[in-house]
Amino acid sequence: EEKKSLNFIEHIVEEDLTSGFPKSALRFRFPPEPNGYLHIGHASSICLNFGLGLRYSAPVNLRFDDTNPVKEEKEYVDAIKRDVSWLGFTWDSECYASDYFQQLYDWAVDLIREGKAYVDSQTSEEMATQKGTPTEPGTNSPYRDRSVEENLALFKDMKEGKFPEGSHVLRAKIDMAASNMLMRDPIMYRVLHKAHHRTNTDWCIYPMYDWTHGESDYIEQVSHSLCTLEFAPHRELYDWFLDQVIDPKKVRPKQREFARRNLSHTVVSKRKLLQLVEQKVVSGWDDPRMPTISGMRRRGYTPESIRNFADTIGIAKRENLVDVSLLEFHVREDLNKKAPRVMAVLDPVKVVITNYPEKNTEWLKAENNPEDEGAGYREVPFSREIYIEREDFREEANRKFFRLKLGGEVRLKNGYIIKAESCTKDADGNITEIQCTYDPKSKSGSGTEESLRKVKGTLHWVSAEHALEAEVRLYDRLFTDESPDTHKDKEFLDFVNPDSLKVIKAYVEPSLKSAQVEDHFQFQRIGYFNVDKDSSESNLVFNRTVPLRDSWAK
């Protein structure tokens, strides 16, 4: 682990330590806005910030950036906490920007007193026309030179609810000719007569992101405030606002930027994910097709696989697109170690073993996980009638088909060698039953010469009498396009994959009766599956987490 090279953010921290910044003063934060569920992009930011905390034994705050009551909800706060914990991280303090509303207000009053902020009473359209362009300076507001007294009185009245929304804003008095457009008298407060999920109706003015974020970092004494690249031009303003309040004896937070992570065949934007939920393209934020942490969890991805993925892609200075197959690789790698092997037949066709005694049940010993010695064994029932996958049988096939064909032999996993003798078809020519014979001496693990006999193919199967019926949800990519939200002429919703979910009935071995929600399994030769939250003992429901890339003897 230590050999892993440092990312550029870690280099910045190392340089600060080298130039005398005390290690004990390092502090980080992860600052979600509770206006949606966390997604795979956030997972990168979580791993970055909490990873720094672990590397330097420094505290990491979970800070809710809750300054916009219009879009924020308690449900999202709870989901965010659940998701960060599930990923395996522990925050030092749970903080809310809304806890700083009074302090922010007091500082704003100080700024007014110092002539550095003023109440603007124009419409937002009027203010927009005065912004200027990147090459032309803006125009001063006619309210820019209001007296301190008038500003103090108006700001107080704004706070006390005397004005309707849109009537006044508080602006920082910086420079309408600044080359950085964000420095052209940015808005610090707006009137919003909306109840907040935490402060309720205590406030009807709400601070803007730029005014809130740096000051919150300062209040919490965060040393390194890491955000995504779109905030790079905001850094000058972040620093200007800090300059207004900073006590030189305290830690001065430092904003640094890294690239947003994009994942192929999906969208990573809470706004767009909300659209998918609201338009019922998916069943909810935790639909297993969603790139949300809760969706991936329900799909069967593990925290370790998501963390390993985030570590592998690392932190970049420029945006790029990461292929979802890399995430799936990490999911398989982790589940291969952890998931017990079981047998399930997704597209069943019946096999009758004609020389096997009727009404006989035999319990065969099956290894739970060859990758995990401690996982032990279980017993699976075998009887005269079994199901195998329809695609595992052909009447005729060439020598490369190592599955079952007429006159050919295969081994049943954990069981006997069988030979296909004949088959029955319906009027449309579909095979309805395959008749086989078995070699009674060939039982796996019995030590006989016949049991060691090599046959080319090994098939999974379930006993027809003992198998449980289960609903299996087969997921595919939610979008057919690699980057659905980057097309000029089309909307991302135009690329929704109509086949992203297929629901089928399958037969699974009876040991799965007691499987618990979120339990992971490898359905041998098929893929990784987990138990969905909709599942019950009488109505088993499995999600396909990810198909197996390689399958034994296929």
Ligand code: ATP
């Ligand atoms: P969205 O557009 O999805 O709403 P956001 O940046 O507005 O994203 P926040 O809740 O503000 O969402 O994000 C919390 C933190 O996660 C921020 O520091 C943000 O920069 C970071 N973050 C958000 N999306 C990504 C991403 N795709 N890759 C890396 N970090 C991200």
Ligand code: MG
């Ligand atoms: Mg944000």
Ligand code: MG
């Ligand atoms: Mg956002």
